[in-house]
Amino acid sequence: MQTKENIEIIFNYLNELYPNPQCELKYETPFQLLIAVILSAQCTDKRVNEVTPKLFAKYPTANELAVADLQDVENIIRPLGFFRNKAKAIVNCSKQLVENFNGQVVNDVEKLQKLSGVGRKTANVVTAEAFGADNIGVDTHIFRVSHRLDLSQGKTPYEVELDLVSALDGRQKNVDHFLLVLFGRYHCKAIKPNCENCKLTSICKFYQEKAKNQ
Ligand code: SF4
Known part of the structure; x- marks a missing residue:
């Protein structure tokens, strides 16, 4: 699991990539x-x-x-x-x-x-x-990114949700939720994550393990 300091680094970077994170579905109510x-x-x-x-x-x-x-x-x-x-x-x-x-x-x-x-x-x-509830809905993107960045090693979406709720204690989780979704959807994709242009390589479990095995 990541330290509080690394969690700050991760979400500062995600904020830099997506300064105005929002749900991409269109709705009025x-x-x-x-x-x-x-x-x-x-x-x-x-x-x-x-x-x-x-x-x-x-x-x-x-x-x-x-x-x-x-x-x-x-x-x-x-x-x-x-x-x-x-x-x-x-x-x-x-x-x-x-x-x-x-x-x-x-x-x-x-x-x-x-x-x-x-x-x-x-x-x-x-x-x-x-x-604006302090909740995190763990979809396929959040599940994958959380494992890669070692925010959780939970085996089910519910286990990952519990780990994130604990790791993100004191943060605005409803905002962090969309940051993780956007990051997984457009940057840390399932196939071919954009590691060459990622500022998180030094603290990314997935990247470090890949580098070790090369
Ligand atoms: S280094 Fe690669 S796998 Fe790790 S968070 Fe960045 S894009 Fe994702």
């Missing part, structure tokens, strides 16, 4: 963010952003999406992978929001996790982005 995050499973944000303007123009709130014709929703989100399952999930999720929370997204990870299509990562991302 916490409800629309929740739906966009559900749709982003196994899919890029760019692709989700291509279908959500039409979806949200027709079904802007949980009340409208809860009573939508499933086939119409399927047709709108058809360009996404798993569109049938996703259509079912977002309509059911909207129904549950209307029935249990007056159609509103609540700032509560445990309650959100009970909704259709919502896992822990989605609940963490939505509460961090929509409400």
Whole structure:
């Protein structure tokens, strides 16, 4: 695990690369963010952003999406992978929001996790982005980058989340979350990480091990 000093070095660098880290999904309300995050499973944000303007123009709130014709929703989100399952999930999720929370997204990870299509990562991302909650949603990028930079050696996303919550104690975790996502998405990619142009080589576990084996 990295020292506090190295954690500062890591996040100062990430801040230098991404001075204004933000979620790349387009949305106007916490409800629309929740739906966009559900749709982003196994899919890029760019692709989700291509279908959500039409979806949200027709079904802007949980009340409208809860009573939508499933086939119409399927047709709108058809360009996404798993569109049938996703259509079912977002309509059911909207129904549950209307029935249990007056159609509103609540700032509560445990309650959100009970909704259709919502896992822990989605609940963490939505509460961090929509409400500024001190949460970290561990996606594939954060999982990989955390291991490479030795912020965690957790075997599951939940174990990595717990390690990050502890390692980033006292920091703005909702901001650090997006820094790690952007870093993994554009710089420390799964295949061919950009190590030649990375300022973290001296404290990167992955790079150091690679160098040792060469
Ligand atoms: S040195 Fe390479 S593997 Fe390590 S953080 Fe930088 S880009 Fe990622």
